[in-house]
């Protein structure tokens with residue numbers, strides 16, 4: 199007799215549960231997705247003890263027929279897929295038919311459901327995968343699923359759970375973000391300590407963002423509007439495929455001044471599914487390139503919609519990863535849509551509430567985490583840092599400046615973390631969100647900070663500290679950091695000249711001789727061509743010595759040596775795989791930083807005017823290449839308020 203056996207379903211389900219149900223938030227995710235697939239418009243999520251003791255999700259969706267209520271717990275039982283062909287065009291969130299049997303195999307589950315197509319509903323009770331009860335019952339339409347004692351029969355998994363607060367935070371993050379994906383629906387998240395989220399239907403994403411995060415956070419964000427791009431497909435009359443496919447991107451992004459130390463504040467939905475995707479994460483980083491420092495990340499809430507055939511959702515058991523059919527197209531579309539919007543809106547930070555990166559980073563740390571913290575005060579420490587995890591090999595388009603992987607918790611295989619640990623915090627749901635049917639104050643929303651397009655009309659009044667230009671504009675008072683402003687002007691100028699291969703160069707009367715260390719010599723050998731391209735004419739001059747014969751016109755001769763050493767040093771410090779593009783940007787940034795006017799320098803009226811005009815003409819006047827803000831605005835409205843005139 200052979201030794202191979204087919205595992206009984208009960209064992210197979212428990213194995214599947216290992217992938218599908220990683221933590222309480224994964225249960226919430228699967229059940230919420232089922233409710234969404236069932237066309238529900240009201241979702242109530244109740245949790246106790248971070249979801250370990252209880253998770254109950256009630257919906258007003260289609261409900262299940264009595265026979266289906268039993269069948270739903272069979273392995274691979276689904277109403278959403280019939281055929282292999284359907285796999286390429288999945289319009290529902292679920293399709294694997296694994297969630298219910300998996301969850302039921304590692305908890306005590308009660309399903310109560312009633313489809314209006316039948317007179318009565320069904321009640322099914324299962325514990326650890328064993329059917330305990332199945333009966334007809336008089337129930338209201340819709341479905342209620344109660345999951346108690348998660349992992350009661352899987353002690354190993356129980357040990358891996360984090361504190362109740364952390365698990366609750368994961369659940370809160372999840373429900374919050376699904377509520378953002380469906381502004382027209384009602385979501386409630388209740389815990390014994392109080393309501394964590396309660397949002398009623400609104401018309402727009404913007405209003406939902408306001409409901410969830412409040413006016414202050416909304417002010418920090420840029421509305422992406424709707425960007426759309428059509429992909430022409432190779433003509434194939436046989437396939438019956440459409441000749442083209444349209445991609446749409448909507449959402450909200452933070453201004454460059456809001457900087458996060460990790461990617462945990464980036465939420466991406468593809469066709470309504472919350473996913474983690476390296477390709478899109480990279481698009482976002484690329485869009486913020488040169489606007490924020492290399493190792494920091496924005497807040498982003500993005501919704502990408504496309505034909506179901508353009509994206510393979512069947513690549514991960516908990517469906518948090520996807521694969522795009524036309525990766526490059528998607529990558530560039532998302533990057534360019536974001537970048538264009540960032541550049542177009544030229545958001546100026548208002549210097550009243552949120553000018554400094556610190557306050558911006560602290561800003562989302564809202565009442566929610568405060569409450570969690572209070573709850574935790576009695577019990578265990580909140581901030582058990584989770585073990586760092588290897589994010590796995592990055593694909594070829596990987597972030598070059600990617601920082602060492604930050605410690606993070608995993609949620610269903612994805613890397614969504616709600617920050618109760620340390621460092622800048624991602625946005626949280628606000629506690630007891632106001633019921634906003636009619637009292638949505640448009641004013642609070644339209645008072646977003648001004649646009650840097652106004653820079654060109656500013657009238658400089660003078661300097662503070664011989665470092666910051668004060669200027670009057672139609673929309674308020676402005677303060678401009680003269681050094682970073684000039685740095686941005688020069689940076690873009692050098693970049694443009696590099697691209698055109700026409701750098702203004704000055705030939706030196708006497709070559710400048712530089713003595714290099716052995717390491718610098720190696721880096722120099724690698725960079726020599728590129729230095730030439732960027733206006734530095736150099737040649738080897740004996741042992742570990744180079745002669746500089748010409749330099750970019752912007753560079754003062756006195757700074758030449760420092761600049762060259764700095765370029766060599768940065769290139770040495772950077773990872774090997776620095777692209778040509780990155781290298782050029784580095785060189786441009788170094789030249790710009792060194793050649794820019796310094797702080798503590800008096801400027802006459804004409805110079806100040808020139809600086810503001812030139813800044814207004816740049817593509818990205820909002821932040822220097824290192825992400826520091828350039829100009830702060832004190833809106834007239836705030837001034838009026840401060841003087842009690844409104």
Ligand SMILES: Nc1ncnc2c1ncn2[C@@H]1O[C@H](COP(=O)(O)OP(=O)(O)O)[C@@H](O)[C@H]1O
Nearest residue numbers: 232236270276277292293294295296297298341
């Ligand atoms: N809240 C619900 N309302 C109506 N039907 C549901 C609900 N939850 C689950 N179902 C039914 O149970 C089936 C199995 O669910 P699940 O195991 O999550 O698999 P999948 O979602 O992949 O189909 C679904 O296909 C659906 O028909």
Ligand SMILES: [Mg+2]
Nearest residue numbers: 228232292297
């Ligand atoms: Mg499902």
